[in-house]
Amino acid sequence: MNLFEFPWLEMAIAISVAGIPLISWAERPIGWTIGLCTLVLICVGMECGLHHADIIDMDDHRVAEWLDVDILSAPVLPVVALLHLLVALMVPRIHATNAFCSSICLSMGLQLATFGCTEPSLLVLLLIAGALPPLWEMWRNNRHPQLYLLHMIPFAVFLLSGWFADELEMKRLAIACWMIAALIRSGTFPAHAWVPSLFETSNFGTSILFVVPMVGFYAALRMVLPMDPPEWILQLMGAFSLLTAILSSGLAVVQQDARKMFARLVLSHTAMTFVGLELLTPLSLTGSLAHWLSSAISLCGLGLVLWSLEARFGSLDISQHRGLYSKAPVMGAFLLLMGLASVGFPGTIGFASSELLIDGAVTDNVLAGLVVVISSLLNGIAIMRMYFLLFTGKQHSSVVSLGVTPRERFAVGLLTLVIFGAGIQPQIVLASRHRAAHLIVDELERDHPVDPHHDDRVSAAGKSVGTSHGSVDD
Amino acid sequence: MIDPVELLAYLATVIIAAPLLLVLLLGSLAIIGTIPSERCTTRLVQGLIGISFLATVAATGIMILYGIPRKSVILSDWIILGHDYHFVLKILLDPLSIVFALLTFVLCTTIGSFVSRYMHKEPGFYRFFVLFAIFVLGMLAASLADTIETLFFGWELVGLSSALLIAFFQERPAPARSALWVWVIYRFADAALLLAAVTLHHMTGEGDFDRLLGTASWPSSSGIPHTGSASFLVGLLLIVAAAGKSGLVPFSGWLPRAMEGPTPSSAVFYGALSVHLGVFLLLRMGPFLSESWGLTIIVLVIGISTALFASLASSVQTDIKSVLAFASLAQVGLIVTEIGCGLRWLPLFHLVGHACLRTLQFLRAPSMLQDHQKIENAIGGTGPGSLSGWFPAHYAPWIYRLAFDRGSLDDMLWKGLCRPVISLLEWFNRLDEQWMRFLGGEDSPDDLPLTRITTDTLNAAISSAPSFDDTRQ
Numbered sequence: 001m002n003l004f005e006f007p008w009l010e011m012a013i014a015i016s017v018a019g020i021p022l023i024s025w026a027e028r029p030i031g032w033t034i035g036l037c038t039l040v041l042i043c044v045g046m047e048c049g050l051h052h053a054d055i056i057d058m059d060d061h062r063v064a065e066w067l068d069v070d071i072l073s074a075p076v077l078p079v080v081a082l083l084h085l086l087v088a089l090m091v092p093r094i095h096a097t098n099a100f101c102s103s104i105c106l107s108m109g110l111q112l113a114t115f116g117c118t119e120p121s122l123l124v125l126l127l128i129a130g131a132l133p134p135l136w137e138m139w140r141n142n143r144h145p146q147l148y149l150l151h152m153i154p155f156a157v158f159l160l161s162g163w164f165a166d167e168l169e170m171k172r173l174a175i176a177c178w179m180i181a182a183l184i185r186s187g188t189f190p191a192h193a194w195v196p197s198l199f200e201t202s203n204f205g206t207s208i209l210f211v212v213p214m215v216g217f218y219a220a221l222r223m224v225l226p227m228d229p230p231e232w233i234l235q236l237m238g239a240f241s242l243l244t245a246i247l248s249s250g251l252a253v254v255q256q257d258a259r260k261m262f263a264r265l266v267l268s269h270t271a272m273t274f275v276g277l278e279l280l281t282p283l284s285l286t287g288s289l290a291h292w293l294s295s296a297i298s299l300c301g302l303g304l305v306l307w308s309l310e311a312r313f314g315s316l317d318i319s320q321h322r323g324l325y326s327k328a329p330v331m332g333a334f335l336l337l338m339g340l341a342s343v344g345f346p347g348t349i350g351f352a353s354s355e356l357l358i359d360g361a362v363t364d365n366v367l368a369g370l371v372v373v374i375s376s377l378l379n380g381i382a383i384m385r386m387y388f389l390l391f392t393g394k395q396h397s398s399v400v401s402l403g404v405t406p407r408e409r410f411a412v413g414l415l416t417l418v419i420f421g422a423g424i425q426p427q428i429v430l431a432s433r434h435r436a437a438h439l440i441v442d443e444l445e446r447d448h449p450v451d452p453h454h455d456d457r458v459s460a461a462g463k464s465v466g467t468s469h470g471s472v473d474d
Numbered sequence: 475m476i477d478p479v480e481l482l483a484y485l486a487t488v489i490i491a492a493p494l495l496l497v498l499l500l501g502s503l504a505i506i507g508t509i510p511s512e513r514c515t516t517r518l519v520q521g522l523i524g525i526s527f528l529a530t531v532a533a534t535g536i537m538i539l540y541g542i543p544r545k546s547v548i549l550s551d552w553i554i555l556g557h558d559y560h561f562v563l564k565i566l567l568d569p570l571s572i573v574f575a576l577l578t579f580v581l582c583t584t585i586g587s588f589v590s591r592y593m594h595k596e597p598g599f600y601r602f603f604v605l606f607a608i609f610v611l612g613m614l615a616a617s618l619a620d621t622i623e624t625l626f627f628g629w630e631l632v633g634l635s636s637a638l639l640i641a642f643f644q645e646r647p648a649p650a651r652s653a654l655w656v657w658v659i660y661r662f663a664d665a666a667l668l669l670a671a672v673t674l675h676h677m678t679g680e681g682d683f684d685r686l687l688g689t690a691s692w693p694s695s696s697g698i699p700h701t702g703s704a705s706f707l708v709g710l711l712l713i714v715a716a717a718g719k720s721g722l723v724p725f726s727g728w729l730p731r732a733m734e735g736p737t738p739s740s741a742v743f744y745g746a747l748s749v750h751l752g753v754f755l756l757l758r759m760g761p762f763l764s765e766s767w768g769l770t771i772i773v774l775v776i777g778i779s780t781a782l783f784a785s786l787a788s789s790v791q792t793d794i795k796s797v798l799a800f801a802s803l804a805q806v807g808l809i810v811t812e813i814g815c816g817l818r819w820l821p822l823f824h825l826v827g828h829a830c831l832r833t834l835q836f837l838r839a840p841s842m843l844q845d846h847q848k849i850e851n852a853i854g855g856t857g858p859g860s861l862s863g864w865f866p867a868h869y870a871p872w873i874y875r876l877a878f879d880r881g882s883l884d885d886m887l888w889k890g891l892c893r894p895v896i897s898l899l900e901w902f903n904r905l906d907e908q909w910m911r912f913l914g915g916e917d918s919p920d921d922l923p924l925t926r927i928t929t930d931t932l933n934a935a936i937s938s939a940p941s942f943d944d945t946r947q
Contacts, residue, residue, distance in 0.1 A: 147914040193910045250899045251906065283558045321647045333504060345634070346627040352553055352561070355623070355672075359559065362672045369672065377665045384637065384657045392641055392650035404507075413505055420498075427553055434555040 007063045008047035009116050012040045012081065016109030020102045029101035030091060037085035040108060044081045048074045052432070067116045071436045072221065072289075075429065076115050079293055080213055082418075083300045084108040087205045089411035090304040092311030095203060099140060107133050107209045114215060120166065120223050124159045127185070127219055131155065134202055134210050143201045151194040155184045162223070171227060178223045179233055186216030186270045188237075189244040196263040204259070204307040211266050212300050214292055217273050221440070225277070228444055238278030242371045244271035249378035253385065258306050258316035261386055265302070268375055269295040269342065275368050276360055280444075284360030285437035290353035290430055294341070294422070298350055301338035301415040305331060309390070312402045318386055321393025327402045332391040334404075334412045339383035341419045343376055349419045352426040478540045485533040486547035486565050489575070489618065492526035493611040500604045509600050516590045519603055523586070523610060527579040534572050543691035544568040546620050546684065566620035566683065570692045570822065574617035574754055577826055578747055581833050582610050585742045588837060592738060598642055602736065605642075609635035613747055617754060622671040622681040625758075629667060629719070629751065633660040636748050639739040640732050652731035655884075658892075659728045663718025663752075670711035677704055687761050693818035694761075705762075709769040712759055713776070720752030720806055722780045726787075727884030729803055733795040740795060741836030745802050746829040753806060753825060756813050764816055774814035781807030786877040794842045800880075802832050 019036040026032045051069050062068070069077065088104055110133070114126040131152045138145040162177030187195040199207045220237075245268050252264035273295065276288025309331055310316055313324060325332050337348075344354030354376060362369030404412075422429055496519065503510060510518070537545065545567045553561040565571075586606065593599050612631025619625035637660065641653035671681055678685040688694070716722070721729040721744075732744050743749065756763065756773065763769045781804050788800030805828045812821040838845070876882070 144914060147910065150913055193906070193913055197910055197914060247902065250895075251903050254896060254899045254903050283555075286555060286558070321650065323645065325644055330505070330507065340634070346630045351627075355561070356555075356559065358668065359672050359675060362669075363676060370669075373665050373669055377661045380661050380664075381654075381658055385654055388641060388650040388654050392644035393647050395645055409505075409507065416505060430553055430555060434558065438556075 004050060006046075008043045008050070009067055009069060009077070009112070010063045012043035012047070013064075013067075013109050013112050013116075015040050015043065016105050016112065019105035020109075023101045023105060024098050026098065026101075029098045030088065030093075030096040033088045033101040033104055034085070036105060037081065037088045037108065040112070041078065041081040041085050044077045044112065048078050066119045066122050067113070068118045069116060070118070071432065071439055073115050073118075073218075075293060075432055076218070077112060079296055080111050080115055081108065083213060083296065084111075084209060086300060086304060086411050086415065087209055089407050090308055091205055092308065094311060095205065099137075100203060100205065103133050103137060103206060104209070107206075111209075111213060111215070115213075115218060118222060121163060123219070123222060124163045127159055127181075127215065128156045130210075130215060131185075134198060134206055137203060137206050138201065141203075147197040148194050151184055151191055154191075155181050158184065172230070175224055175227050175229045175233060179220065179229065179237060182216045182220040182224060183237065183240065183274075184216070185219060186214065186274065187211070187244070187267045188240050188271060188274070189247060192244060192248070192267055195267055196260050199259045199263040204303065204310065207263075208300055208303040208307075211263075211270075212296050212303065214270050214273060214296060217270065217277070217288075217292055220274070220277060225280075225440060226443065226447070228447070234278045234280065237274060238365075238368065241271040241274035241278065242368060244268070245275070245375045246371050246378075249375040249382065252382040253378055255382075256317065256319040258310075258318050258386060258390070261318065261382060262299075262303055262306055265342065265379060265382065266299055268379055269299060272357065272372055272375060275372060276357055279360060279364045279368065280441070281360060281364055282434065282437045282441055283356060283363065285440060286430065286434045287353060287355075287357030287360045289433040289436055290426075291350075291357050293429065293433075294344075294350040294353045297415065297418060298338050298341035298348070301412065301419070302335065302342055304411065305335045305338055308404075308408055309335075313396070316390065318389040320389065322390050323393035323395045325391040326395040328391075328404070330404045330409070332387065334416075335390070336383075336387050337416060337419070338412075339387065340380075341423070343380040343383060345380075346423075347420065348423040349426070351423060352430055356430070478536050478542065479545065482533055482536055482542070482545050482567065483547045485529045485536070486545070486567060486618075487549060488529040489526050489533070490549065490565060490611075490614060492522045492529070493607065493614055496522040496607045497604075497611050500600075500607050504600070504604060512590070512594065512599055515600055515603050516586070519586055519607065520583070523579065523583060526614070527583065530572065530575050530579060533567055534576070537567060537572070544689070561623055562621060562682070563624055564620035564682065565618040565624065567618070568692045570754075570757060571618045573822060573826065575614060577829055578610065578613045578617060581742055581746045581829060582606075582613075584833065585738045585837075588741075589736075589738045593736065602639070602642065602739070605635045605639050606739075609639075609743070609748075613751075616751060620683050622667075622674055622683070622686075625755070626664075626667055626671055629715075630664060632748055632751060633657070633664060633719070636660070636732070636743050639743065640735040642735050642739065649734035652728075652734045656728045656732055659718050659725050663715045663725075666711045666718065667715035667755075670708050670715065673704060673708050673711070677708070683758070687759075692758075706766055706768060709759075709763050709766055710772070712755060712763070713769065713772055716752030716755045716810075717776060718752070719755070720749050720810075721803055722752065722776050722807065722810060723783055723881075724883050724887065726780065726783065726803060727880060727887065729799045730791070730796040730880065733793075733799055737795075737836060737839060740799075740839075741833045744799055745832035745836040749802060749806060750809075750825050750829060753809050753813070753821070756810060757818065757821060757825075760813060760818060770814055770816075774811060777807050777810030777812075777814050779807070780804070781811060783807075783881050786873065787880050790874055790877045794839045795836070798832065798835055798839060802828070805832075 015036055019032070023029045023032050023036070047069055051074050084104055084107065088101070091100065110126060110130045114123065114130055117123045117126055135145055135148065135152070138148065158177045158181035162174045162181065165171075165174035165177060184191040195211060198211065248264045248268035248271065252261050252268065255261035255264060269291070273288050273292050276284035276286075276291070306316060309324070309328065312328065313322070316322075341348035341350050344350035358369055358372050361372050499518065500515075536542070547565050547567070549563040549565060551560075552563045553559060589602060589606070593602060596602075608631050612628040612635060615628030616625050616632060617628070619628060637653045637657040640656055641650045643649050674686065675681045718725050729744060729749070733740050735743070763773060784800045784804035784807055788797050788804060791797045791800060805824070809821045809824050809828070812824060879885075
C-alpha cells in the first residue's frame with residue numbers, strides 16, 4: 001500500500017479515538033493533544049489534498065464504507081481538524097486538564113466521522129452522539145444541563161423520527177423532521193436559547209467546538225436537500241433563518257457580556273448560512289458554502305481570543321471600558337482581526353463569501369439580501385463596540401505579565417495566515433464551493449426532474465446552470 | 475522599444491502593490507511581536523509610499539507623453555465562477571483617479587513627515603503608522619478603482635483606519651465613544667454602497683465603471699443611459715453612502731467628534747482626504763447621477779444645506795478643530811453643490827485646493843491661538859463678531875443656539891433612529907433572557923410574568939433611557 005492508497009480519513013478518526021484513553025492518563029495532556037491534533041490535520045489534509053488533486057479514486061481504498069469524501073466535505077474536514085488544533089493550542093493552562101483534552105479528541109473524532117459520513121442512517125446516530133461531549137462536561141462540572149437537554153432531546157427525537165419516516169417511505173415527514181432537527185441544532189429561532197446558555201455554563205472551548213462548525217447546516221445539506229424538499233419547507237426555513245440572523249445581530253449589539261455577545265454572533269452567522277440554502281441557486285449556495293467555512297474559521301479565532309482574555313482578566317464585562325490594551329495589545333489586534341474577518345472585511349476570508357451570499361440573496365429575494373446586509377452591519381458594530389469597551393479606557397493595572405504566549409501567538413499567526421491567504425486569493429476555495437453548489441443543484445435536477453411549469457424554483461436553479469461545471473464525484 | 479501600454483500596466487500594479495506590501499509588513503511585524511524603531515518605521519513607510527508615488531508620477535508622465543487619456547488595468551481576475559459570477563480587480567488611470575492619487579501622496583507624505591516629529595516618543599507611534607498605511611492603501615484603492623467592488627474595498631479600509639485613529643488616545647473613554655459613533659455612521663454608509671454595488675452588478679452583469687459610464691475619459695460618459703426605478707434606487711444609495719462618508723447633512727454630527735484623534739490624522743482624514751471620499755464617489759458616478767433629475771435635485775439640496783449649516787456652525791464653535799471641521803464641511807457642501815450643477819472640473823480643482831489649504835490649517839491648529847493673539851495685538855482689538863448683524867435680532871439667539879448645538883443632527887439621529895432601535899433590542903434581550911431562565915428552571919425577582927407582556931411594558935421600555943453606551947459627548 002503506497003501513500004496514495006492509504007485510508008487517511010480512517011486513520012485520522014482512529015487517531016482521535018485512540019487519543020481519548022491515552023490523553024486521559026497522560027502527564028502532560030496538552031502536549032499530547034496538540035501532537036495528536038497535528039497528526040490528524042496532516043492525515044485529513046492528505047485525504048482531501050489527494051481528493052482535490054484527483055490522483056486516484058479514493059473510494060477504492062476505503063476501509064470504512066460509510067465514509068466518503070466528496071467535493072462537499074473535502075474542504076470542511078481540514079477546517080474541522082484545524083479548529084480542534086487551534087483550540088488545543090490556545091487552551092488556557094488552567095483549563096488544560098486531562099478530561100478537557102480527551103474531550104477535544106472525542107469531539108474531533110465524532111465531527112470528522114460526521115462530516116465524512118454520507119449515509120443518512122449512520123449520520124443520524126453520529127449527530128446524536130455528537131451532542132454528548134458538552135453534556136458530559138456539564139455533568140462533570142455539576143452544571144445544569146436542563147436547557148441544553150430541552151433542545152437536544154427534541155433534536156434527537158426529530159432525527160430518529162425522520163429516520164423511521166424515511167424507512168417507511170414517508171418522504172415529506174422525513175424531510176420535515178430532519179429539517180426541524182437541523183434548525184434546532186443550528187440554534188434557529190425559537191430553538192436558539194441553548195446556544196447562549198451553553199456558552200455561559202460550559203467551558204468556552206467545548207462550546208466553540210460544538211457550535212462553530214455548524215453541524216446542523218451539514219445535516220441539512222446531506223439529509224434534507226437530496227430529498228428535494230417542497231418549496232414551502234425551504235421558505236419556512238428561510239424565514240426563520242432570516243429572523244434569527246437579524247435578531248441575533250441586533251441582540252449582539254446590546255449585550256453586556258462578551259460570551260453572550262459571541263454566542264449571538266455565532267447564531268447570526270449560522271442563520272445567514274441557511275439563507276443561501278433556501279434560495280437554492282448555484283450562486284446563493286456557493287455563498288452559503290463559502291460563508292460556512294469563513295465563518296467557522298474566523299468565529300473560532302474570535303472565540304479563542306476571548307477565551308484567552310478571560311483566562312487573564314476574568315469574566316469579560318462589556319458594560320464599561322476595561323482599558324486592557326496596555327496589558328494585552330497583541331490580543332486587541334487579534335480580536336479586531338478575527339472579528340472583522342467574521343463580518344467580511346475586505347482582504348479577509350469573509351469578504352468574498354459575504355459578497356457572494358449577498359449577491360445570491362439579492363438576485364432571488366431582495367428582502368433576504370437586505371436582511372443579510374443589515375445583519376452584517378449590526379455584527380460589525382457589535383465587534384467594534386466590544387473592542388472599544390474591552391481595550392480602551394483607564395489602563396488596567398496588573399503586577400504580572402499578561403502578554404501573549406508563544407503557543408497563542410503561533411495559533412493566531414496560523415489563523416491570520418489562513419484568513420489573509422484565503423482573503424487575498426479566494427479563487428481556489430470559491431471555485432471548489434461553486435462546483436459543490438452545482439453538484440447539489442445538478443443532482444436535484446437529475447434525481448427529481450420536475451415540470452418547469454410547476455416548480456419554478458428548481459427550473460430556475462437548473463436554468464442558471466450554464467455549462468456543466470467541475471467534477472461530479474459519482 | 476518598451477510598449478507604453480504595457481509599462482502603464484506594470485506601473486499600475488506597483489502603485490497598489492507597494493502600499494499593500496507596507497500594510498502586510500507592518501501588520502506582520504506587529505503580530506510576531508517585533509516592533510521596529512521609529513526611524514526604521516519611518517524609513518519603511520517613506521520608502522514604500524515613495525515607490526508608489528514615483529510609479530504614479532511615471533504613469534502620469536507616460537499618459538501625457540503618449541496622449542493616453544484613459545487606461546484600465548486588470549490587476550487580477552480575482553474571482554471567476556463560470557457564468558455565474560465574475561469579480562475583477564481593476565484599476566483605472568484617468569484624470570480623476572490620477573489627480574486624487576497624486577493628492578493622496580502629496581498630503582500623506584507631508585503628514586508622514588510631520589508625524590515622525592510630532593509623535594516622537596509617543597507610545598502609539600508604531601500603531602499610528604500601521605493605521606496610516608491601511609489608510610493610504612484604502613485611499614489609493616478607492617481613487618484608482620475601476621469597479622465598484624474595488625472602490626468598496628478601499629472604502630472600508632479608509633473607514634476602519636479612520637475609526638481606530640479617532641480612538642487613538644485610548645486611555646480616555648470619550649475618544650472611543652466618538653469612534654464608535656463614527657463607525658456606526660460609516661457602517662451605514664458602507665451598507666448603502668454595498669447594496670448599490672450588488673444592484674449595479676445585477677443591472678449590468680458586472681460592476682465595471684466602463685459598463686456603467688462608458689469608455690470615454692472622465693468626465694465624459696459614453697455609456698448606455700440608465701433609467702428606471704432600479705437606477706434611481708442605486709443613485710440614491712450612492713448618495714447616502716457619499717453623505718455618510720463625507721459627513722453631509724444629516725450625518726454631519728460625527729465630524730467634530732472625529733477631532734478626538736491626533737492632529738495629523740484630523741488633518742489628513744477630515745481636512746483633506748477621507749472627508750472628500752464621498753465627493754470623489756459623486757464625481758466618479760456623476761454621469762450616472764446626472765441622468766436623473768430627481769437625483770440631481772437631491773445632490774443639490776444636500777450640498778446647499780450642508781454648506782449653509784456648516785458655515786453657521788463653524789462661526790460659533792469654541793475650539794479651533796471644530797471650527798476647522800465645520801469650515802471643511804462647508805467647502806465640501808459647496809463642492810457637492812457644484813457637482814449637482816453638473817460641473818466636473820471645477821469641483822475637482824476646488825477639492826484639491828481645499829484639501830491642501832485645510833491640511834495646512836489643521837497642522838497649524840495647535841499654534842492657531844498664538845496666531846490670533848498676534849493678529850489681535852496688531853489690530854488693537856478683536857475681530858468682528860461671528861453672527862452679529864447677519865440676522866434680525868429677534869432670530870439671532872435661536873440661530874446661534876441652533877448653530878452651537880450643531881443643528882442637533884446627532885440628537886435627531888440618536889433620538890429618532892438609534893434609541894428606539896436600541897430600546898427595542900434591549901427589550902427583546904430581556905424577554906430572551908427571561909425565556910432562557912424559564913426554560914432553565916431558574917427564577918429571578920426581576921422577571922415579568924410572560925402573560926404580562928403588554929403594550930404598556932413595550933412603551934415603558936421604549937421611553938426609558940437606554941442602557942446602551944452613551945455615544946454622545
